[in-house]
Amino acid sequence: MKSWRFHEFGRIENLKIEEIPTPEPGPGEALVKLKFAALNPADKFLVMGMYPKPGTPPFAVGRDGSGIIEVPAEGGRFKKGDAVTLLRSEIGITREGTLAEYVAVPEESLAPVPEGWNYEEAAAGPLVQLTSWQALADEGLIQAGSNVLVTGASGGVGTAAVVQAHALGATVVALSRSEPKRARLLELGADHAIDTDDPDVVNKVKAAFGGQADIVVENLSGPFLQKSINMTGRKGRICIMGLLAGIKSEIVIGTFMFKRIHLIGIAVGDYTAAEAQDRWAKIVETLGKTGARPIVDRAFPFEEVQEAFDHLGAGPMGKVLIGPMYD
Numbered sequence: 001m002k003s004w005r006f007h008e009f010g011r012i013e014n015l016k017i018e019e020i021p022t023p024e025p026g027p028g029e030a031l032v033k034l035k036f037a038a039l040n041p042a043d044k045f046l047v048m049g050m051y052p053k054p055g056t057p058p059f060a061v062g063r064d065g066s067g068i069i070e071v072p073a074e075g076g077r078f079k080k081g082d083a084v085t086l087l088r089s090e091i092g093i094t095r096e097g098t099l100a101e102y103v104a105v106p107e108e109s110l111a112p113v114p115e116g117w118n119y120e121e122a123a124a125g126p127l128v129q130l131t132s133w134q135a136l137a138d139e140g141l142i143q144a145g146s147n148v149l150v151t152g153a154s155g156g157v158g159t160a161a162v163v164q165a166h167a168l169g170a171t172v173v174a175l176s177r178s179e180p181k182r183a184r185l186l187e188l189g190a191d192h193a194i195d196t197d198d199p200d201v202v203n204k205v206k207a208a209f210g211g212q213a214d215i216v217v218e219n220l221s222g223p224f225l226q227k228s229i230n231m232t233g234r235k236g237r238i239c240i241m242g243l244l245a246g247i248k249s250e251i252v253i254g255t256f257m258f259k260r261i262h263l264i265g266i267a268v269g270d271y272t273a274a275e276a277q278d279r280w281a282k283i284v285e286t287l288g289k290t291g292a293r294p295i296v297d298r299a300f301p302f303e304e305v306q307e308a309f310d311h312l313g314a315g316p317m318g319k320v321l322i323g324p325m326y327d
Helices: 041-047 119-124 126-139 156-167 179-188 201-209 222-230 253-258 273-290 302-313
Strands: 002-006 016-019 029-038 064-071 083-086 102-106 110-112 147-150 171-175 192-194 213-218 232-240 262-265 296-300 319-322
Touching (some): 029 119, 041 302, 119 296, 126 232, 126 273, 156 171, 179 192, 192 201, 201 222, 222 232
Antiparallel strands (some): 029 102, 064 083
């Protein structure tokens, strides 16, 4: 089979397409014939040696994907030909990932493609939707009527947070530098969309809420984190899941301290397989209330993985996919 693998940490260009044997699933695993895979910024960080606890190369990155069961797990709940999506696991982190024609997956990390979803949506959804859910529901303690601020709202996790928060009955303010993307975010359920670079962004966000944020889904961090603190109300919760604006932040401790703000790191990898299955079921049910679906920006042919990573780095609207890998 064909697979995009790297043999040493370094530049993303270290990913090369290779012909390798089709994997044989181990005990409790199924072999999935992939239809689509989805890229994540973390995939590039892993190849570059900037991701914690990666496996030892060579292997393919890619942790999202959808396809059909080629070889079912013995005694498992899926049969050959079933349409499935991959939930969070060690796929693409410590073992062969989804930038390949086939992947062996622990059956406990597979879920059926939700009813009414296509393969593109099923590949785009799991990682960003689970990450957003951890921020909003598990750590943000969202309720109907909560004020939710989403920074870097046009990316994969950002759009997931917007559609989830809207479906959960929150008032949603989304930040994006792009006017066309802000218009799209309003269509996805944001109540207000504001320019991240507006010099008066803090006051405009407060005016939009008629107060301050209860929950911040923080995709920017870096120097922007202080502005997020300024826009957060007393005992608010800032859930950090992205570093788009930089890996280091300088904040005014007094503001953070006297507002009694909770600063929470989000790590979807902390979900067990059972927890991921539980949250995924809740996500699918929640999105079903509004008919929302994961947002796909563009799909690239399998041979154009490097071009797809370039596009991902340019700031797409939603998820970047690879595929379809078969008709």
